[in-house]
Amino acid sequence: MKNFVYLxxxxxxxxxxxxxxxxxxALQAKVDDRLYISTDARxxxxxxxxxxxxxxxxxxSMTLHLSRLAEGNFAIGEGLPNFAVxxxxxxxxxTTNPNGEGEITISELNENNKTLSGIFxxxxxxxxxxxxxxxxxxxxxxxxxxxDIPDPTNAGTFSAKVDGNVFLPIIVSSRDTGxxxxxxxxxxxxxxxxxxxxxxEPGEYTLPRGxxxxxxxxxxxxxxxxxxxxxxxxxxxxxxxxxxTFSFITNRTEVTEGQFDVAY
Numbered sequence: 001m002k003n004f005v006y007l008x009x010x011x012x013x014x015x016x017x018x019x020x021x022x023x024x025x026a027l028q029a030k031v032d033d034r035l036y037i038s039t040d041a042r043x044x045x046x047x048x049x050x051x052x053x054x055x056x057x058x059x060x061s062m063t064l065h066l067s068r069l070a071e072g073n074f075a076i077g078e079g080l081p082n083f084a085v086x087x088x089x090x091x092x093x094x095t096t097n098p099n100g101e102g103e104i105t106i107s108e109l110n111e112n113n114k115t116l117s118g119i120f121x122x123x124x125x126x127x128x129x130x131x132x133x134x135x136x137x138x139x140x141x142x143x144x145x146x147x148d149i150p151d152p153t154n155a156g157t158f159s160a161k162v163d164g165n166v167f168l169p170i171i172v173s174s175r176d177t178g179x180x181x182x183x184x185x186x187x188x189x190x191x192x193x194x195x196x197x198x199x200x201e202p203g204e205y206t207l208p209r210g211x212x213x214x215x216x217x218x219x220x221x222x223x224x225x226x227x228x229x230x231x232x233x234x235x236x237x238x239x240x241x242x243x244x245t246f247s248f249i250t251n252r253t254e255v256t257e258g259q260f261d262v263a264y
Contacts (some may be wrong), residue, residue: 027055027062029120029137031086036060043116043144045069050081052149053116053142058177059089062134063152064104064120069144071109076102076122084122085152086132090215091184091193093153093171094124094132102134115141127170128189128219156262158185160192160246160255162216167192167255174242174264180211181242181264190218194246194260196230204231207248214248216255223250240264 027041038055045051053064066074067081074082076096082104086094096102102122109116120137155174160167169185169192176198184193195213196205205212207228214228228248235242246258 026138026140027053027142029062030135031132036062038062041139041142042149043142044149045144045146051144053139053144054149054152055142061085061087061152061175063149064139066104066106069109069116071106074104074106076100076104084120084124084134086124086134087152087173087175087184089177091173091175091182091195092126092130092191093173093184093186094126094130095153095171096122096124100124104137106139113141113143114145115143117141126191127186129191129217150263155183155264156241156260158183158192158260158262160185160258162190162192162255163253164256172260172262174260174262176240176264183242183260183262183264185260190216192216192255192258194230194244194258196232196242196244199237200232200235200242202232202235204229214246214255216248216250216253218253220252223252225250228255 027038029036039057041055043051043053049068051066051069055062063085065083076082078098083096100123104120106116106118118139121135123133125131152173153171155172158169158172169187171186174183179198180195181198182195193215197211212230214225216223226249230246232244241263243261247256
């Protein structure tokens with residue numbers, strides 16, 4: 001126990017030199033040079049014995065996946081079952097699979113209270129576009145229970161054509177920020193993000209329009225959307241599912257035949 005306390009205090013002191021700390025239930029870390037502090041954190045025991053830990057705010061989330069529930073060090077690397085995912089406020093998904101590296105340490109596992117604490121660090125990639133470095137990560141009294149936490153990289157189906165070429169993503173995410181539903185899809189070197197209002201009803205919405213957006217970004221950087229159409233076919237607010245089609249034109253690219261069917 002003493003070793004854990006010293007380890008936790010050391011981890012907190014690294015960040016607290018510059019940033020405010022949360023000393024209750026928390027998942028927090030530095031993402032590059034910015035402090036990320038979750039407003040809620042939880043962990044889930046999966047059917048295969050693995051553990052998914054997630055911290056989130058209204059606009060961001062960070063997910064850690066461990067091969068099993070135990071105290072000890074869990075390395076992140078190619079071919080290993082442990083991984084980490086970060087979703088930024090723009091809906092972009094950074095993942096350690098397959099080339100990221102890092103380590104998650106579970107320093108204390110309280111089986112009576114069903115909580116876990118520890119530290120972590122990793123680097124993760126927005127495939128072909130960007131890399132982030134997550135350091136000084138801290139888990140503190142995160143509760144765990146049975147029941148899956150949804151995979152943040154697989155929200156449903158998404159496809160489109162970019163300048164006539166098929167766009168089939170390897171990562172699809174969707175979430176409701178409270179005001180906006182952001183659906184993001186990433187291939188190895190490009191990203192499409194579709195945004196609609198949280199209470200959107202079925203219908204056709206032209207771009208530009210307040211509360212709605214369509215973005216395309218590749219290795220050459222973000223592009224400016226000139227106009228487009230988002231057509232919402234179905235939206236079940238209770239079930240948190242949404243289905244639609246889209247097309248739009250940027251200053252460099254034409255995106256056509258877009259469609260999505262996701263849970264957020």
